[in-house]
Amino acid sequence: MKCYLCPLKCGAERAEQKGACGEKEGIRIAKYYPHMFEEPVISGEKGSGTVFFSGCSLKCVFCQNYALSRSERGKEISPRRLAEIFKELENAGVHNVNLVTPTHFIPKICEAFEIYRPKIPIVYNTHAYEEISALETIDKYVDVYLPDMKFFDPSLSERYTGKKNYFEKAADAILFMMNSKKAVFSDGLMKSGVIVRHMVMPLCVPDTKRIISWFAANKKNGAYFSLMAQYTPVVRSDKYPELNRGITAGEYERAYEELLKSGITDYFIQELGSAKESFIPTWDY
Ligand code: SF4
Numbered sequence: 155m156k157c158y159l160c161p162l163k164c165g166a167e168r169a170e171q172k173g174a175c176g177e178k179e180g181i182r183i184a185k186y187y188p189h190m191f192e193e194p195v196i197s198g199e200k201g202s203g204t205v206f207f208s209g210c211s212l213k214c215v216f217c218q219n220y221a222l223s224r225s226e227r228g229k230e231i232s233p234r235r236l237a238e239i240f241k242e243l244e245n246a247g248v249h250n251v252n253l254v255t256p257t258h259f260i261p262k263i264c265e266a267f268e269i270y271r272p273k274i275p276i277v278y279n280t281h282a283y284e285e286i287s288a289l290e291t292i293d294k295y296v297d298v299y300l301p302d303m304k305f306f307d308p309s310l311s312e313r314y315t316g317k318k319n320y321f322e323k324a325a326d327a328i329l330f331m332m333n334s335k336k337a338v339f340s341d342g343l344m345k346s347g348v349i350v351r352h353m354v355m356p357l358c359v360p361d362t363k364r365i366i367s368w369f370a371a372n373k374k375n376g377a378y379f380s381l382m383a384q385y386t387p388v389v390r391s392d393k394y395p396e397l398n399r400g401i402t403a404g405e406y407e408r409a410y411e412e413l414l415k416s417g418i419t420d421y422f423i424q425e426l427g428s429a430k431e432s433f434i435p436t437w438d439y
Contacts, residue, residue: 159288160211160257161323175258176225177209181266184208184227184437186239188248193380193422195344196250196277196300203243203274204252205236206435207259212281214304214315216355216397218434220389223255229439233265240272249343250298252277257284260292267295275345282324283317289330299331299348306364314355314394329372337376337420347375349422353382354409357396362409370416380422381413388434401426 156165157173166173188201196202206219208228217223231239240251251272256263257280267276275297282301303324305311311320328350337347350373352365362381369379383406390398406426413421 157258159260159285161283161285161317161319162211172225173258175209175211176223177258179259179262180230181233181236181259181262182208182225182228182230183236183239184222184229184439185435186243187435188243188246189252189435192252192300193344193349193378195339195342195378196252196298196349198249198343200247200249202250202252202277203240203246203248204254204279205239205243205256206254206437207256209258210255210281211258212283212315212317212320214281215391215394216314216385216387216389218384218386218388222437227437227439233262234269236263236266237269240266240270244272244274248274250275250277252279252300254279255281256292257288260288264292264295271295280327282327283315283320284323284327286326286330289327293334297335297346298344299328299335300351301328301331301348302351302353303328303365303369304353305358306361306368310358310361314397325368325372332372332374332377335375337378348377349380350377351380351382353385354401354406355385355397356399356401356405359405359408359412363412366409366412366416366418370418373418373420376420378420378422379413379418381409381424383424383426386434 164174168179186205189204210223277298278296279300308318312318
C-alpha cells in the first residue's frame with residue numbers, strides 16, 4: 155500500500171522501499187530510556203520513558219539528532235517488541251512513555267498499543283509537520299502532545315527544512331492537538347494536555363516573536379508554551395554559517411521579554427547553559 159501519512163505524501167510502497175522519511179514500514183528505534191531533560195512536568199523525578207524512532211519527514215539541516223533523522227542509526231523491532239518496551243519502561247517507574255518523531259510508524263505503533271496499553275500517560279513528541287488524518291489515527295492512544303513550532307516564516311522553513319508549508323501544517327496540527335487534549339496535572343506531572351515547544355535559533359528572534367504572538371492568540375484548553383535555549387551547532391556547514399554558533403544571551407533575553415509581554419502565563423523556560431552537546435543522547439542501536 156502506498157504511504158501518504160505525512161505532508162510529503164511521497165506515496166512510497168513501504169513494504170519494499172523507503173519513503174522520503176528514510177524508512178520502510180517496519181519500526182526502527184535507536185534508544186529507549188528514562189530521559190531526565192524534558193520539561194519538569196514530563197520528566198519529573200523518575201524520568202520520561204523515551205523511545206527514539208529512526209527517520210524523519212522534516213529533516214532540519216541543524217537537526218540535534220542528525221544521525222537518527224537521517225536513518226543512519228536504529229534497529230528494526232516488531233510491534234510486539236515495542237509493546238514489551240512500553241511494559242519495561244513502565245515497570246522501571248518512569249512517569250510516561252514518550253514517543254519521539256513517531257508519525258511515519260503510526261500503523262505499527264497502533265498495533266503495539268493493541269498488544270499492550272500502558273497505564274501511564276503516552277506522550278507524542280513531534281516536529282508538528284503532520285497531516286490531521288494521521289493524528290486522528292493515533293489520538294485515542296495519546297494523552298500529552300509535545301509538538302515543536304519551529305518556524306513562522308515560509309522562507310526560513312524552506313531554507314532550513316526545504317518545506318515552505320511548515321507553519322501552515324504545524325499550526326493546523328497544533329490546533330487539532332489543543333482541541334483534543336485539555337491540561338490535567340497531578341502530583342506536579344502533566345497527565346493530559348499540550349506543550350508547544352519553540353527553540354530560539356541564531357538570528358531568528360523576529361520569527362520567535364511571531365510564533366509567540368500566534369500561540370498567545372490561539373492557545374486553548376490550558377496549553378503551555380516552552381521557550382527553549384538548547385540550540386547546539388551539531389552540524390557545521392559553510393552553507394548555513396549563521397547556524398555555526400549557539401544563541402547569545404541577548405537573543406534569548408529578547409525572546410523571553412516577548413514571552414513576558416505576550417500575556418502567556420503558562421510557560422517553561424530553559425537556562426542558556428542547556429545548550430550542551432552532552433545533553434544530546436548517544437544511540438544504542
Ligand atoms: S511517512 Fe514517509 S513514506 Fe509516508 S508519506 Fe511521509 S515520507 Fe512518505
